[in-house]
Amino acid sequence: MAQFGFEKIILGSGSPRRKFLLESMGMSVEVIWSDVQEVYPQTLEHHHISDYLARQKAESLKNYVKPGTILLTADTIVWFGGKVMEKPSNTQEALDTLRALSGQQHEVITSVCFSTPGQQVIKHSTTQVKFAPLTDQMIQHYVDSGQAMDKAGAYGIQEWIGLVGVESISGSYTNVVGLPTELVYKTLRALAETAI
Numbered sequence: 001m002a003q004f005g006f007e008k009i010i011l012g013s014g015s016p017r018r019k020f021l022l023e024s025m026g027m028s029v030e031v032i033w034s035d036v037q038e039v040y041p042q043t044l045e046h047h048h049i050s051d052y053l054a055r056q057k058a059e060s061l062k063n064y065v066k067p068g069t070i071l072l073t074a075d076t077i078v079w080f081g082g083k084v085m086e087k088p089s090n091t092q093e094a095l096d097t098l099r100a101l102s103g104q105q106h107e108v109i110t111s112v113c114f115s116t117p118g119q120q121v122i123k124h125s126t127t128q129v130k131f132a133p134l135t136d137q138m139i140q141h142y143v144d145s146g147q148a149m150d151k152a153g154a155y156g157i158q159e160w161i162g163l164v165g166v167e168s169i170s171g172s173y174t175n176v177v178g179l180p181t182e183l184v185y186k187t188l189r190a191l192a193e194t195a196i
Contacts, residue, residue: 003027004192007068012061017158017178018074025181034073036060047124049084050075050111054122058113070191071115076178078153080106085153094143097154098161102134106153108176112184114191123187125180127171129157134165 003009011019014033022029034057040049057073065071078085080101088094111124142161148154155161157169157176174181 004070004188006070006188006192008066008070010061010064010069010071012057012064012071012073015074015178017156021174021177021179021181022072022184025185029072032061032064034060038075045082046079046107047109047111047126050077050109051113051122051124054111054113055120058115058120062115065115065117067117069116070188072112072184073115074110074112074179076108076110076152076175078106078108080104080153087152088149088154091143091149094148094154095139098134098139098142098148099136101131101153101155102139102165103131105130108153110175110178110180112179112187114187116191119191119194121187121191123180123183125172125175125183127169127173127175129166129176130168131165132167134161138165 009027009029011022011029011031012034019029019031036057038053040052044052053075054073058071061071085097088097106129108127108129109124111122114121142148147156147159157166172180172182
């Protein structure tokens, strides 16, 4: 049942967190890395950004979509103050990002693009996350661990900073980790009825 009738589920992402979540749902996935640059038109806002990037990743891997196969690509952004908090390119950016998010509420948006030979569907999930006030010592400790560098918003909710600093969330927890699993499951079930 976990494969929803598909012969192969391809995850077009190098994220170990997304792979872990899908496998935790009982799915066997083949991982193919998409090397698309995460660049988008500056006119886009909010979930339209992650929708666009998830679709671009799918486009770059379209040759892998065969009969019996479904391709999942995804993109997660942190939206705060009317802009995207990008993955930090250096430790100073990571420090600045976490200082900005400290004591504030932001949105984590993940868009997932489902591609089969016959159709393409994009869904997104939004979760509200509130950080408690973070001291400079807490922020420095986390950034020094190196974990902030490959994540939107410079943090992983499942890591130390999330465990000690996230005050509340409203919405899907796994969405903040990188993949809204309930939405993925529901969409795969619906697509399996019409796919291929």
